[in-house]
Amino acid sequence: MNNRDLEVLVNLQDLDMMIAEMAEVEKLGFNVQGKENLEEARNELIRKMSKPLLYKYEKLKKRYKRAIVPVQDDVCLGCFMRLPTSFSAKGREDAMVYECEGCGRILYWLD
Amino acid sequence: MEKQELIQYFNVNFFIPELSAATKDEALDEITSKFVENRCIRNQDILLAMLKQRENLGSTGIGKAIAIPHGRSTSVKDVMIAFGKSEKGIDFGAVDNKPVHLIFMVVAPPIEQSNKYLPILGKLVETINNIKNRKALMQVQTFEDLKNFFNED
Numbered sequence: 001m002n003n004r005d006l007e008v009l010v011n012l013q014d015l016d017m018m019i020a021e022m023a024e025v026e027k028l029g030f031n032v033q034g035k036e037n038l039e040e041a042r043n044e045l046i047r048k049m050s051k052p053l054l055y056k057y058e059k060l061k062k063r064y065k066r067a068i069v070p071v072q073d074d075v076c077l078g079c080f081m082r083l084p085t086s087f088s089a090k091g092r093e094d095a096m097v098y099e100c101e102g103c104g105r106i107l108y109w110l111d
Numbered sequence: 112m113e114k115q116e117l118i119q120y121f122n123v124n125f126f127i128p129e130l131s132a133a134t135k136d137e138a139l140d141e142i143t144s145k146f147v148e149n150r151c152i153r154n155q156d157i158l159l160a161m162l163k164q165r166e167n168l169g170s171t172g173i174g175k176a177i178a179i180p181h182g183r184s185t186s187v188k189d190v191m192i193a194f195g196k197s198e199k200g201i202d203f204g205a206v207d208n209k210p211v212h213l214i215f216m217v218v219a220p221p222i223e224q225s226n227k228y229l230p231i232l233g234k235l236v237e238t239i240n241n242i243k244n245r246k247a248l249m250q251v252q253t254f255e256d257l258k259n260f261f262n263e264d
Contacts (some may be wrong), residue, residue: 010185011161014157014164014183017183018165018168030179031173034169035168041164110152
């Protein structure tokens, strides 16, 4: 897996959150007409992913609701486990997709 | 939520008194770059992809010269509201087809303990829907003016 995988994964999660909150946002009075565009965009992202990675994402999403969680101050904000410093240094480079050793969620470094 | 509570999500560093952007994409880019400059997000492309996807769903130009681009993104740490003004106006594909002069960009992380993102968005829309408030916001020149507006009853 590479950095492009992580970017696609994050895009996918952002899109899934948008789909999940669409009805509530519409209730606030916002224009939400192109719902089919979101599904199309989702399918397009999925086509860019390998099957094992998509399977991992969907499995984590089903289990935790959010498959990708932020890392802040070397802590996984999914399970609050402290990550090894060396791990964080590598993670910040976006060169690989890293999973939390505690909960298995995919990690995204915020700083 | 009260109108006064909204001010805590604004920041002088995300206050743009005159946007140089001429188009919607340029405006999204200019505003999100403030988050990057202030180290509030690391990857602007991810945030921009989400905001543009949201615009594809339907313009966040809610009419009456105002747009509220918004969304949750994994790349965002905290709920933040950026504010930008454009004297000349920007074509945002708004519901009334009129140019947008005020932009409130609301971004939020995937999960926030206080779960304030939707209430913030709702309060902002409610505030802006009031004609008196809209007129007052059009007069805002400085971050202090913005703070005073939100602190008023």
